[in-house]
Amino acid sequence: MLKGAVLQKVAEKRFQRELGRYSGKQPGPLVVCIGGIHGNEPAGALALEIVLKKLHETNLPFRGELIALAGNVRALNGGVRYLQCDLNRMWLPDRVRQLKSRQADQTTSGEEAEQRELLEIIETALARHNGETVFLDLHTTSSEGSPFAIISDTLPNRRLALELGVPVILGLEENLDGTILNYINELGHAAIGFEAGQHRSPVSLRNHEAAVWLTLAAAGCIKPYYVHELYELQQDLKRSSSGVPQVMELRHRHGIGKTDEFVMRPGFFNFSRVAKDQVLATDRRGNITAPEDSLLFMPLYQKQGDDGFFLVREVNLFWLKVSARLRSWKADKLLRYLPGVHRLPENPDALLINTRIAHWFVVEVCHLLGFRKHSQSQQEDRLIVSRRRQSPED
Numbered sequence: 001m002l003k004g005a006v007l008q009k010v011a012e013k014r015f016q017r018e019l020g021r022y023s024g025k026q027p028g029p030l031v032v033c034i035g036g037i038h039g040n041e042p043a044g045a046l047a048l049e050i051v052l053k054k055l056h057e058t059n060l061p062f063r064g065e066l067i068a069l070a071g072n073v074r075a076l077n078g079g080v081r082y083l084q085c086d087l088n089r090m091w092l093p094d095r096v097r098q099l100k101s102r103q104a105d106q107t108t109s110g111e112e113a114e115q116r117e118l119l120e121i122i123e124t125a126l127a128r129h130n131g132e133t134v135f136l137d138l139h140t141t142s143s144e145g146s147p148f149a150i151i152s153d154t155l156p157n158r159r160l161a162l163e164l165g166v167p168v169i170l171g172l173e174e175n176l177d178g179t180i181l182n183y184i185n186e187l188g189h190a191a192i193g194f195e196a197g198q199h200r201s202p203v204s205l206r207n208h209e210a211a212v213w214l215t216l217a218a219a220g221c222i223k224p225y226y227v228h229e230l231y232e233l234q235q236d237l238k239r240s241s242s243g244v245p246q247v248m249e250l251r252h253r254h255g256i257g258k259t260d261e262f263v264m265r266p267g268f269f270n271f272s273r274v275a276k277d278q279v280l281a282t283d284r285r286g287n288i289t290a291p292e293d294s295l296l297f298m299p300l301y302q303k304q305g306d307d308g309f310f311l312v313r314e315v316n317l318f319w320l321k322v323s324a325r326l327r328s329w330k331a332d333k334l335l336r337y338l339p340g341v342h343r344l345p346e347n348p349d350a351l352l353i354n355t356r357i358a359h360w361f362v363v364e365v366c367h368l369l370g371f372r373k374h375s376q377s378q379q380e381d382r383l384i385v386s387r388r389r390q391s392p393e394d
């Protein structure tokens with residue numbers, strides 16, 4: 001009840017960039033949590049405040065440091081998703097480089113100012129810390145549905161995301177450009193996206209709190225049994241995602257333009273099963289149908305946003321284990337001996353695949369071995385894949 005009231009009162013609340021910090025006497029990992037990078041999703045920032053309050057009140061033994069940040073402060077305080085542009089689509093490395101090369105007074109949008117402030121705090125924290133770093137990015141969705149984690153498929157990301165005990169979705173970076181998670185991943189750090197449930201649901205607040213505690217435990221900052229309510233939070237989190245496959249891969253994104261007049265058909269929620277050719281939405285061109293049997297993911301039931309919906313497909317856990325084993329054996333070195341696969345001399349982490357020669361399964365094998373399709377390189381019969389950012393485990 002109390003938490004429901006907290007969410008209702010959020011309209012009057014003023015968020016600060018730094019929600020708080022907590023560190024212990026012992027060295028350990030750096031955990032950076034961001035809530036509300038989308039301003040209409042305040043539950044993550046509120047949950048971070050709750051966790052920080054409990055940490056300070058109980059003086060909980062802690063290894064390393066937690067930094068909790070509000071994402072899009074101006075949008076959060078205005079109760080909108082963003083002011084001029086989506087802050088979670090602005091993190092392509094080139095764009096970040098350009099932003100850094102310009103003076104602060106040359107920022108062109110509220111979101112650029114937000115990005116600049118976030119970058120400064122994150123880069124300062126990373127420069128001070130040498131050791132494991134984990135990012136957790138907290139979101140909510142416009143539709144009802146099960147909570148889930150979304151990651152780029154590296155072994156450290158998998159390990160952390162599976163600790164949350166919610167469905168895990170792989171392949172974020174192949175379908176969404178410019179997310180803060182991809183940016184952090186490319187710097188070589190683990191980065192997990194967590195979607196807690198519907199924007200205004202009190203359940204989302206509890207799910208976010210559980211995800212923060214579980215991430216702190218998985219990173220090794222806290223002992224989970226020191227947190228009294230964690231068991232109950234964890235059980236609730238598990239219950240709210242029961243019946244959904246444990247691991248799925250992102251297969252399709254339906255992006256929308258400003259003049260599309262996109263309208264999602266009513267009644268869908270996260271992980272609704274859909275059949276090939278089923279009508280999912282309409283726009284000014286007509287019906288939009290599912291290209292394959294799959295599960296619908298993040299249907300858009302709000303005005304702002306560039307993603308109409310996504311489609312995901314279940315990944316067999318057997319193949320997940322096989323791929324972890326292959327990656328630890330460095331089997332990717334054998335890939336270039338497959339027919340139609342060549343190394344790119346200018347980039348040792350990339351392979352050029354001639355899709356007329358290589359069999360269809362080559363892309364699947366590349367996925368297993370930790371490579372990803374390049375978003376802009378799929379032209380005719382040439383496909384470039386590159387290794388996901390390596391870490392000691394991967």
Ligand SMILES: [Zn+2]
Nearest residue numbers: 038041139140
């Ligand atoms: Zn979001």
